[in-house]
Amino acid sequence: MSAATKEKLLEGALRTLVEQGIAKTSARTIAATAGVGQGLIFYHFGSVDELLAAACRFGAERRVAVYRDRLAELSSLAGLLEFGRRMHAEERAAGQVAVLGQLLAAGQTSPALAAATAAGLALWIEELETVLARLLAATPLSGFTDPAGLARAAAASFVGIELYEGVDPQGAGRALDALEQLAVLAQALEGLGPLSQRAVRHGLRRGARD
Numbered sequence: 381m382s383a384a385t386k387e388k389l390l391e392g393a394l395r396t397l398v399e400q401g402i403a404k405t406s407a408r409t410i411a412a413t414a415g416v417g418q419g420l421i422f423y424h425f426g427s428v429d430e431l432l433a434a435a436c437r438f439g440a441e442r443r444v445a446v447y448r449d450r451l452a453e454l455s456s457l458a459g460l461l462e463f464g465r466r467m468h469a470e471e472r473a474a475g476q477v478a479v480l481g482q483l484l485a486a487g488q489t490s491p492a493l494a495a496a497t498a499a500g501l502a503l504w505i506e507e508l509e510t511v512l513a514r515l516l517a518a519t520p521l522s523g524f525t526d527p528a529g530l531a532r533a534a535a536a537s538f539v540g541i542e543l544y545e546g547v548d549p550q551g552a553g554r555a556l557d558a559l560e561q562l563a564v565l566a567q568a569l570e571g572l573g574p575l576s577q578r579a580v581r582h583g584l585r586r587g588a589r590d
Contacts, residue, residue: 386424388414393435398475402482405432433496436483440500443476444507451511457519460511464538465556477542484543501539505531 392414396405399413407428411418425431447467454460471477480497487494509531516525537559545552 382424385416385420387438388416389421389424389431390435390438392416393431394439394479397432397435397482398478402486405482429490429492432483432486433492436479436493436496436500439476439479440503443471443474444503448507451507454511454515457515460515461560464534465560468538468542468556472542472545477545480539481543481546484539501535505535508534 389410392410393405396410396413400409405428407418407421410428410431411421421428421431425434450463454463483493483497483500487497509527512525512530512534513527516527541552541555544555
C-alpha cells in the first residue's frame with residue numbers, strides 16, 4: 381500500500397504540473413489529482429518540493445525507459461536525427477514538455493527542484509552519450525569529437541527547441557529542419573569508403589594542428 385500510494389502521489393504531481401502549472405501546484409491540488417489525503421504527501425516526502433523533486437526523477441526514469449530499446453537499435457547518425465524529431469512529437473503529446481518547462485521555471489528559485497531537474501536531464505544525456513559514442517566510431521569523426529560534450533549540447537538544444545516551440549512553433553519547426561540537414565552530411569560521412577575516410581581524418585588532424 382505504501383509503494384502504491386507513493387506512486388499515486390508521484391504521478392499526481394506530474395499530472396498537476398501539466399494540467400495546472402507550477403503556480404497552482406500545491407499539496408491540495410496534488411492530493412486531489414492523486415485521490416489521496418494531503419497528509420500523505422508530508423508523510424512520504426516531507427514537503428511539496430521534495431515530492432516534486434522525486435516526481436521529476438520518477439518521470440525521467442520512466443520516459444528514458446520508453447526509448448532505451450529504440451536508441452539501442454539506431455544504426456546511423458541520420459537515424460538518430462530522425463529519432464529525435466519523432467521523440468519530440470511524442471514527448472509533447474505526452475505532456476512531458478509541459479512538465480519540463482514547469483520544472484525549469486520552478487528550479488530558478490528552488491535548489492531541490494533545480495538539482496532534480498538536472499538529474500533527470502542527466503539520465504537522457506547518459507543514454508545519448510552511449511549512442512553517439514557508438515555511432516561516431518563508424519565515421520571519420522571518431523577521435524575528433526567528444527561524445528559526452530555533444531550529448532550535453534544535443535540535450536540543451538532539445539530543451540531549447542521544446543520551450544521555443546511554445547512561443548514560436550514555426551521557428552521551432554525550422555530549427556528541427558535545420559538539424560535534419562545535418563543528416564545529409566552524416567549520411568555522406570557514413571558512406572565514404574576506407575580511402576576517403578582516411579583522407580577526411582588526415583584533413584581533420586591537419587586542421588587540429590593548425
